Amino acid sequence: MTPAATRSGLAATVLMCAVVASGCGVGPGESAEGTASLTVTRDYGAEVLTTATLEDPTPSDTVVRFLDANADIDTEFGGNFVSTIDGLEGSTVDGGPEDWFFFVNGIYSELGAGEVKVETGDEVWWDYRRWSEAYRVPAVVGSFPEPFLHGYEDGEEPVVVQCLAEPSQCEPVVSVLEDAGVDPEVENVTKPLQRLDVMRVLVGPWEELRADPAAAMIEDGPGTSGVYADIDECVPGDWELEILGADAVVRRVVPSGGFVAAVRRADDAPTFLVAATDDEPEAIEAAVSLFDPEVLRDRYAVAANIEPEEELPVPLPDDLPDSDIGCE
Amino acid sequence: MKAALAYAPRPGPLGHARPWIAAVYLAPLAVCAFAFSNPIVLAAALAAALLAGWASGAWPSLQQPLRWSVYLGLMVIAVNAIVSQRGATILLRGFEIPVLGQIDVSAEALAEGAVLALRIVTALIVFAVWSACVDPDRVLRAIRPFAARSALTATLIARLAPLAAADATRLAEAGRLRGPGAAPLARATIARRLIAGSLDRSVDVAATLELRGYGLGIRSRMPRHAREPGEPALLIAAAAMAALMIAAAIAGIASYSSYPTIAIDAGPWTLAFAASIPLIAIAPFVPGLVTEPRNA
Numbered sequence: 340m341t342p343a344a345t346r347s348g349l350a351a352t353v354l355m356c357a358v359v360a361s362g363c364g365v366g367p368g369e370s371a372e373g374t375a376s377l378t379v380t381r382d383y384g385a386e387v388l389t390t391a392t393l394e395d396p397t398p399s400d401t402v403v404r405f406l407d408a409n410a411d412i413d414t415e416f417g418g419n420f421v422s423t424i425d426g427l428e429g430s431t432v433d434g435g436p437e438d439w440f441f442f443v444n445g446i447y448s449e450l451g452a453g454e455v456k457v458e459t460g461d462e463v464w465w466d467y468r469r470w471s472e473a474y475r476v477p478a479v480v481g482s483f484p485e486p487f488l489h490g491y492e493d494g495e496e497p498v499v500v501q502c503l504a505e506p507s508q509c510e511p512v513v514s515v516l517e518d519a520g521v522d523p524e525v526e527n528v529t530k531p532l533q534r535l536d537v538m539r540v541l542v543g544p545w546e547e548l549r550a551d552p553a554a555a556m557i558e559d560g561p562g563t564s565g566v567y568a569d570i571d572e573c574v575p576g577d578w579e580l581e582i583l584g585a586d587a588v589v590r591r592v593v594p595s596g597g598f599v600a601a602v603r604r605a606d607d608a609p610t611f612l613v614a615a616t617d618d619e620p621e622a623i624e625a626a627v628s629l630f631d632p633e634v635l636r637d638r639y640a641v642a643a644n645i646e647p648e649e650e651l652p653v654p655l656p657d658d659l660p661d662s663d664i665g666c667e
Numbered sequence: 668m669k670a671a672l673a674y675a676p677r678p679g680p681l682g683h684a685r686p687w688i689a690a691v692y693l694a695p696l697a698v699c700a701f702a703f704s705n706p707i708v709l710a711a712a713l714a715a716a717l718l719a720g721w722a723s724g725a726w727p728s729l730q731q732p733l734r735w736s737v738y739l740g741l742m743v744i745a746v747n748a749i750v751s752q753r754g755a756t757i758l759l760r761g762f763e764i765p766v767l768g769q770i771d772v773s774a775e776a777l778a779e780g781a782v783l784a785l786r787i788v789t790a791l792i793v794f795a796v797w798s799a800c801v802d803p804d805r806v807l808r809a810i811r812p813f814a815a816r817s818a819l820t821a822t823l824i825a826r827l828a829p830l831a832a833a834d835a836t837r838l839a840e841a842g843r844l845r846g847p848g849a850a851p852l853a854r855a856t857i858a859r860r861l862i863a864g865s866l867d868r869s870v871d872v873a874a875t876l877e878l879r880g881y882g883l884g885i886r887s888r889m890p891r892h893a894r895e896p897g898e899p900a901l902l903i904a905a906a907a908m909a910a911l912m913i914a915a916a917i918a919g920i921a922s923y924s925s926y927p928t929i930a931i932d933a934g935p936w937t938l939a940f941a942a943s944i945p946l947i948a949i950a951p952f953v954p955g956l957v958t959e960p961r962n963a
Contacts, residue, residue, distance in 0.1 A: 347706035362757070363760060364760055364761060365758065365759060365760075366757055366758070366760065367760060367771075368757075368760050368761070397757075398761070399757040399760045399771045401752060401771075403752060403753060404752075404754070404755060404927070405929040406752065407753055407754075408755060408757070408927045409925055414753060417750040417751045417752055417753075418751055418752040418753040419752065453752030453753070454752070454769070566779065592923075607734060647720040
């Protein structure tokens with residue numbers, strides 16, 4: 340063997356060792372036992388277009404590869420930005436820009452679809468929606484019991500239910516979490532406690548919940564909170580929920596009832612709000628009744644009205660009628 | 668010094684054809700490079716362009732563009748493999764590249780890169796055949812009545828580029844003639860001298876143009892060129908190729924997609940379509956098949 344060939348062989352061996360040592364490898368990698376799920380919807384989850392599952396994900400499975408295997412897509416930026424799914428392409432409709440966004444375990448991803456790995460238990464949700472009023476919707480309730488089951492970063496974040504109502508009124512919320520396989524800690528408190536790395540479920544009347552900075556973002560509108568709702572104080576201590584449409588215009592007013600929404604400040608842990616418009620037991624009960632996987636499925640947020648009794652998606656779809664009842 | 672794409676009078680119908688006829692003949696091949704993704708069809712279009720160049724005696728002029736385009740194509744394949752994070756068949760996983768993050772290389776990304784590379788090579792070779800076989804002066808004369816200033820600019824560039832190359836050769840030779848002890852002239856030094864002398868060259872050219880009456884504003888007329896015997900065959904071949912491609916596109920044959928897994932239509936219709944492209948392209952060059960041969 341010539342010296343040059345020896346050097347080349349040595350260099351190749353060193354390179355191979357470096358590749359192996361850095362975690363690189365040949366093939367997709369070892370699969371992890373379990374299932375991940377995919378949901379493709381449009382208009383804030385109003386219409387489900389595709390559902391699929393991925394058995395035993397590998398380290399090479401990314402959000403875009405998962406989608407690619409189950410839908411006809413067009414991408415930009417090397418697969419990081421999905422521009423079209425099954426022929427539905429980002430565009431401007433009625434003056435509002437619409438595009439594809441995705442959540443993993445109910446959390447909006449700041450990374451491109453080609454960079455986010457899919458792991459066992461993950462729920463990937465693609466939604467085609469108007470984004471002029473809220474480009475960034477940091478968290479949604481539609482993948483419940485995620486993110487409580489598999490977390491939002493390393494999967495080991497603790498879950499706390501902060502009860503700002505009567506403890507018995509919060510019990511159904513704890514039960515639903517436990518039934519889903521989550522082991523929450525329960526804190527009976529008189530005001531919300533900020534826990535930046537802990538996923539919280541705040542249960543109680545809005546008058547109490549609004550002391551929490553994450554919850555208070557809702558009063559700043561969907562552009563800040565990502566929740567298409569607003570809350571007005573008609574008389575001191577009596578709040579009224581306004582459900583907005585996709586254009587952020589008030590479509591429906593809930594004088595007494597509740598809602599469930601997810602909010603997230605910057606990189607803090609997400610917070611679920613199970614909020615009632617007032618401290619009447621019926622209002623708390625209406626809010627707590629929404630905290631159900633079937634009710635929350637594929638929704639950004641949901642609201643409940645007591646009179647008439649009805650469950651309403653948030654934002655309110657175009658095909659549901661408006662109401663003209665307001666504070667004034 | 669001779670430029671790689673230098674035109675030289677060529678034998679055969681393409682070398683004698685009027686510029687617009689040559690353009691019409693080569694256009695379907697260039698369009699094919701962008702209209703179809705099937706690598707079999709792209710390879711066929713490339714083969715057709717190379718055959719047309721070879722039959723026109725331009726093979727030596729095509730070698731360098733072919734080499735360049737292959738290098739460019741290889742680069743496109745490598746970049747696409749790194750940048751594209753699509754494809755279900757993972758070959759290598761887990762490369763960490765700054766800014767781009769973790770990179771997985773998939774067979775589909777390599778295939779997509781190869782298709783892009785084939786497009787580039789095909790398009791470049793079609794234009795190389797055009798450059799090697801079509802007299803640029805005839806092209807410029809043809810466009811002069813419509814775009815006089817553009818034609819003049821293109822003419823000047825076409826003349827000054829080889830002139831600068833010749834000047835560079837002379838400067839290098841002059842440097843070597845200083846004797847064996849003299850330090851060799853670096854390329855940057857020669858380039859600096861060329862740029863320094865370019866103003867003198869431009870003044871010479873401007874004076875020559877003025878003497879020839881370019882500034883008088885007299886509108887030139889469309890030059891008339893005699894019809895060449897091989898031109899109908901080129902037009903028939905172009906029409907046949909275009910019709911075939913339109914029919915293939917309408918019929919939906921020769922489909923191809925890289926993602927999520929490679930899906931290529933390699934059925935008999937696609938193979939027949941691909942085989943017909945080079946056969947039709949070479950037909951005008953076969954003496955006696957479509958037209959009477961003409962002496963070069």
